[in-house]
Amino acid sequence: MNKGVIQIIIGIVIFLLLGAVFSNIYAYFAISIVLMAILKPVAGFLSKVQFFRIRLPRFVSVLLSFLLLGIIVMLFILLFLPLISDQIKVISELNYSTISERLGRPLYAIEDFLIKNELTEEGSGFILDILTMNLGAWFYKLMLVT
Numbered sequence: 001m002n003k004g005v006i007q008i009i010i011g012i013v014i015f016l017l018l019g020a021v022f023s024n025i026y027a028y029f030a031i032s033i034v035l036m037a038i039l040k041p042v043a044g045f046l047s048k049v050q051f052f053r054i055r056l057p058r059f060v061s062v063l064l065s066f067l068l069l070g071i072i073v074m075l076f077i078l079l080f081l082p083l084i085s086d087q088i089k090v091i092s093e094l095n096y097s098t099i100s101e102r103l104g105r106p107l108y109a110i111e112d113f114l115i116k117n118e119l120t121e122e123g124s125g126f127i128l129d130i131l132t133m134n135l136g137a138w139f140y141k142l143m144l145v146t
Contacts, residue, residue: 039065104128 019026039062046061056064107127114120 035069039069042068100128100132103131107131 019030022029042065043058043061046064047056047058049056108124111120111122111124111127115122115124120126
C-alpha cells in the first residue's frame with residue numbers, strides 16, 4: 001500500500017476515536033472542518049484577486065467568504081421556507097378519516113382474503129389498527145424530535 005493511503009486511514013481512525021472520546025464537541029469540530037473545506041478555496045481565491053491593483057488581506061478575504069456563505073444560506077432558507085410552510089399547511093388540512101376510509105377498503109379486502117384462507121388468526125380490521133397505531137407512534141416521535 002502507498003504510504004499516503006496508510007496515513008489517511010490512520011488519520012480517519014484517530015479522528016473517529018477522538019470523536020468517541022470527545023463526543024460532546026465532536027459535532028462542532030466536524031462542522032468546522034466542513035466549513036473550512038468549503039471556505040478555504042473561496043478565501044484563497046479572494047486573497048489572490050486584485051481589486052484596482054490592490055490585493056485583499058487574508059483576513060478580509062476570509063470575512064468576505066463567510067459573508068458569501070451566510071448570504072447563500074439565507075437565500076436557501078428564503079427560497080425553501082415558503083415551500084415547506086405550504087406543505088405543512090396542506091398536511092395539517094388533510095382529512096384523516098377520509099384517507100382512512102379510502103385505505104380501509106383495499107385493506108379489508110386483504111384481511112377478508114387472509115381470514116377466509118385461514119392465513120391469520122386476527123379479527124377483522126387488524127391491519128388498519130396496526131397501521132394506525134404505528135403511524136401514530138411515528139408521528140408522535142417525529143413531533144418530539146422537532
